[in-house]
Amino acid sequence: VEPISVGLAIAGAAASALTGFISYPRLYCYFRECCLHRHDPRAAAALQQNLDKKLFGQHLVSKVVVKAVRGFLNNTNAKKPLALSLHGWTGTGKNFVSKIVAESIYKRGLQSKYVHQFVATLHFPHAHSINLYKDQLQSWIRGNVSVCPRSLFIFDEMDKMHAGLIDSIKPFLDYYELLDGVSYRQAIFIFLSNAGAEKITEVALDFWRNGRTREDIQLTDIQNALSVSVFNNKNSGFWHSTLIDRNLIDYFIPFLPLEYKHVKMCVRVEIESRGYAVDEDIVSRIADEMTYFPREERIYSDKGCKTVDAKLDYYYDF
Numbered sequence: 649v650e651p652i653s654v655g656l657a658i659a660g661a662a663a664s665a666l667t668g669f670i671s672y673p674r675l676y677c678y679f680r681e682c683c684l685h686r687h688d689p690r691a692a693a694a695l696q697q698n699l700d701k702k703l704f705g706q707h708l709v710s711k712v713v714v715k716a717v718r719g720f721l722n723n724t725n726a727k728k729p730l731a732l733s734l735h736g737w738t739g740t741g742k743n744f745v746s747k748i749v750a751e752s753i754y755k756r757g758l759q760s761k762y763v764h765q766f767v768a769t770l771h772f773p774h775a776h777s778i779n780l781y782k783d784q785l786q787s788w789i790r791g792n793v794s795v796c797p798r799s800l801f802i803f804d805e806m807d808k809m810h811a812g813l814i815d816s817i818k819p820f821l822d823y824y825e826l827l828d829g830v831s832y833r834q835a836i837f838i839f840l841s842n843a844g845a846e847k848i849t850e851v852a853l854d855f856w857r858n859g860r861t862r863e864d865i866q867l868t869d870i871q872n873a874l875s876v877s878v879f880n881n882k883n884s885g886f887w888h889s890t891l892i893d894r895n896l897i898d899y900f901i902p903f904l905p906l907e908y909k910h911v912k913m914c915v916r917v918e919i920e921s922r923g924y925a926v927d928e929d930i931v932s933r934i935a936d937e938m939t940y941f942p943r944e945e946r947i948y949s950d951k952g953c954k955t956v957d958a959k960l961d962y963y964y965d966f
């Protein structure tokens with residue numbers, strides 16, 4: 649065999665292995681993050697599993713989020729992007745659930761280049777810059793969905809967001825097939841706010857006072873009251889935006905206020921995540937340090953599970 653033809657054969661094999669490698673998307677995407685083009689059945693299963701395991705005291709949230717996201721990911725012919733609006737008291741798991749949703753779709757979760765998070769007071773702090781923010785936000789969304797149709801956008805503190813800014817994202821949430829040549833129908837938008845938290849607490853408290861269990865609360869018990877209260881709340885940017893009256897929000901998802909037992913569950917998770925054995929005495933002491941409302945019954949933690957990790961620092965020497 650001529651040395652030159654052996655060389656060519658080796659070069660050819662190497663080249664075809666390389667082309668095979670590059671054109672084999674699953675292998676390629678194993679090493680480098682890729683936009684999700686096709687439905688991956690593992691995404692919905694991972695979402696269900698993680699919510700079941702990690703999210704405490706939110707039976708309505710788990711049910712609705714899994715149904716909504718699974719249905720949307722399975723739908724190859726969605727007519728609009730998915731828009732979820734998460735409502736509830738502080739520290740009840742809204743950001744936590746958004747993170748779990750992000751992680752179920754993209755391995756790198758919130759760090760993924762296809763997941764974009766905005767915090768109203770951080771990214772859009774000045775009312776006088778609203779026009780600039782509008783332009784920036786629209787071109788950011790357009791640019792990112794052009795690169796990856798299955799992009800995820802999370803907007804925190806929606807109740808502090810300027811109504812004009814909310815209106816500027818409205819076209820992306822609508823039923824258009826294409827906007828300037830871009831389709832937004834595979835994108836997912838998650839909006840977080842405390843708007844409606846009082847209403848949700850009222851319903852939960854009613855159940856408690858009537859001796860009914862928290863798990864008896866159905867979505868319908870809360871949902872109508874919630875959309876009306878959020879819509880009529882003059883303090884939240886949501887009320888005068890057209891997102892709600894044009895029915896662009898697909899699901900209103902209520903987060904119930906967390907009870908003493910849920911706070912304890914959060915403390916245990918935090919202790920374990922730091923590699924310590926759970927000491928029930930410390931768990932109770934931390935849960936006891938939190939404050940609870942209403943003043944007479946003291947059922948719900950007024951910070952939810954927030955600040956639990958900070959309190960833990962006091963008990964463990966790092």
Ligand SMILES: Nc1ncnc2c1ncn2[C@@H]1O[C@H](COP(=O)(O)OP(=O)(O)OP(=O)(O)O)[C@@H](O)[C@H]1O
Pocket residue numbers: 702703704705706736737738739740741742743744745841842906914952953954
């Ligand atoms: N229902 C829950 N189940 C398990 N852990 C929770 C739950 N709620 C909150 N936590 C824990 O508390 C932390 C803080 O909660 P999170 O940031 O999700 O609250 P939030 O509802 O977004 O509050 P805010 O309205 O103040 O932004 C989470 O990172 C998580 O560790």
